Amino acid sequence: MTADDNAATADRIRESFDRQGFMHTLGAVLESVESGTVTITCGFHDALTQQHGLFHGGVVASLVDVACGYAALSVMPADREVLTVEFKVHFLKPAKTDCVIAVGTVVQAGRTLTVCEGSVFDASRTRVLARMTATMMAVDAIFS
Amino acid sequence: MTADDNAATADRIRESFDRQGFMHTLGAVLESVESGTVTITCGFHDALTQQHGLFHGGVVASLVDVACGYAALSVMPADREVLTVEFKVHFLKPAKTDCVIAVGTVVQAGRTLTVCEGSVFDASRTRVLARMTATMMAVDAIFS
Amino acid sequence: MTADDNAATADRIRESFDRQGFMHTLGAVLESVESGTVTITCGFHDALTQQHGLFHGGVVASLVDVACGYAALSVMPADREVLTVEFKVHFLKPAKTDCVIAVGTVVQAGRTLTVCEGSVFDASRTRVLARMTATMMAVDAIFS
Amino acid sequence: MTADDNAATADRIRESFDRQGFMHTLGAVLESVESGTVTITCGFHDALTQQHGLFHGGVVASLVDVACGYAALSVMPADREVLTVEFKVHFLKPAKTDCVIAVGTVVQAGRTLTVCEGSVFDASRTRVLARMTATMMAVDAIFS
Numbered sequence: 027m028t029a030d031d032n033a034a035t036a037d038r039i040r041e042s043f044d045r046q047g048f049m050h051t052l053g054a055v056l057e058s059v060e061s062g063t064v065t066i067t068c069g070f071h072d073a074l075t076q077q078h079g080l081f082h083g084g085v086v087a088s089l090v091d092v093a094c095g096y097a098a099l100s101v102m103p104a105d106r107e108v109l110t111v112e113f114k115v116h117f118l119k120p121a122k123t124d125c126v127i128a129v130g131t132v133v134q135a136g137r138t139l140t141v142c143e144g145s146v147f148d149a150s151r152t153r154v155l156a157r158m159t160a161t162m163m164a165v166d167a168i169f170s
Numbered sequence: 171m172t173a174d175d176n177a178a179t180a181d182r183i184r185e186s187f188d189r190q191g192f193m194h195t196l197g198a199v200l201e202s203v204e205s206g207t208v209t210i211t212c213g214f215h216d217a218l219t220q221q222h223g224l225f226h227g228g229v230v231a232s233l234v235d236v237a238c239g240y241a242a243l244s245v246m247p248a249d250r251e252v253l254t255v256e257f258k259v260h261f262l263k264p265a266k267t268d269c270v271i272a273v274g275t276v277v278q279a280g281r282t283l284t285v286c287e288g289s290v291f292d293a294s295r296t297r298v299l300a301r302m303t304a305t306m307m308a309v310d311a312i313f314s
Numbered sequence: 315m316t317a318d319d320n321a322a323t324a325d326r327i328r329e330s331f332d333r334q335g336f337m338h339t340l341g342a343v344l345e346s347v348e349s350g351t352v353t354i355t356c357g358f359h360d361a362l363t364q365q366h367g368l369f370h371g372g373v374v375a376s377l378v379d380v381a382c383g384y385a386a387l388s389v390m391p392a393d394r395e396v397l398t399v400e401f402k403v404h405f406l407k408p409a410k411t412d413c414v415i416a417v418g419t420v421v422q423a424g425r426t427l428t429v430c431e432g433s434v435f436d437a438s439r440t441r442v443l444a445r446m447t448a449t450m451m452a453v454d455a456i457f458s
Numbered sequence: 459m460t461a462d463d464n465a466a467t468a469d470r471i472r473e474s475f476d477r478q479g480f481m482h483t484l485g486a487v488l489e490s491v492e493s494g495t496v497t498i499t500c501g502f503h504d505a506l507t508q509q510h511g512l513f514h515g516g517v518v519a520s521l522v523d524v525a526c527g528y529a530a531l532s533v534m535p536a537d538r539e540v541l542t543v544e545f546k547v548h549f550l551k552p553a554k555t556d557c558v559i560a561v562g563t564v565v566q567a568g569r570t571l572t573v574c575e576g577s578v579f580d581a582s583r584t585r586v587l588a589r590m591t592a593t594m595m596a597v598d599a600i601f602s
Contacts, residue, residue, distance in 0.1 A: 364480065
């Protein structure tokens, strides 16, 4: 891929991300898009908590699902969209941090299916709070 | 369990649910609590969408995770809390509906671990949009 | 589907099952094939044990994976093969029984992907020992 | 841990592995035990095949489940046993190789639960054929 292709892919992913009402609701930020790896960050807010005032597991899972989905999209042709078929997430540590950083990475890219793995870090970017594996499916971009 | 025990358990779960900032953010409603089964509903809103204007998969997953967690808690002793160890969710159909209904059910209850399964229905309560399996862990209620 | 179609599908699945060296090794028996549901049984043997002399979890998982795969194949056109993309299995109870019965069922059938769920029962056919969810993929039958 | 402790742990795992009738049936070999990482290898044989003559997915899953289980056991106190609560496995490439190499690694060790991840490689030890995530549970060694 050329640098121009990469820039076009990153633009396409940013536009798609911006259309997600739920990412606005979370206050999520698309930090970086590289070929096969996408990073999303999200600052702590009372609106995102579970019953003990920490980041809700559903927030953590949502962020890393989106990171994995766009990581998959970053290696697909420009006329494709991506759907999450399924994901599994392990919650490894309580998400007690000012900011979570969700990184999605492509493990295996196919014409139809792409398998991704994701990690969620705390603000220090060293402690792993959660791990995800996901199956993503390429579909025709019929919606846009 | 007596009817009094069941009512106390339902109260305990309602109080915990009300402390979840994220459930308020979603506009989620704890519809019913029975022993081993919990139902949560959530009306559609633009703040909950993915890039094509449907319910976000992360919202769907969050709702049924919480339903499974409280289903597990509903069969635990009163001095216990519940943590999600892991879950897997399959997205079966696009969540194109005015309201999603998430039902979590206990499949196997143990002293430490409880395995739950969840379904997410559309507003008609007949079409299954997503399916979850989850491992829940009982911990001492040290936070409260 | 006509009764003839169903019979042809069942024959096709039986031939495929018989080509699996590993199913012979396990002593697995293809008990029944219906549209969307396949049942496989396997009697206990010392060659199938874990360290405490019970059925090995890997045996249990293998049987229900195959049951799910053929359940998916049972609803696909005749020129298709099936691959397991991924599965998750929960081991609910120790597999202490003379015979395990693995039942795979189609939950959602698509052109490319089929989602299945499976249960493994003990010889009484009432106790659930394990639960599986699986993503199956249709591919062209290029091998045969 | 001292070198003596490590040697005692490795011995304990080898004895447990040798008691698994199913590992004998597969022809599996416990290649190495380190603290938090266990490697098992298994040569190809017609008795281990799926319908196209490649390694069966169930064999692949069984090997890496055992590798993950013993990886978890390798970081537990000497009076504990390990059970697989659940695992998920993604099959990334057809297992067309003379030998599969399954490596299980501890990702997060707790008093009760240990989360592991596993990879299955082909004989070259470079191509990843499958990936697993698993939840392992420590139990009292009541059986021995």
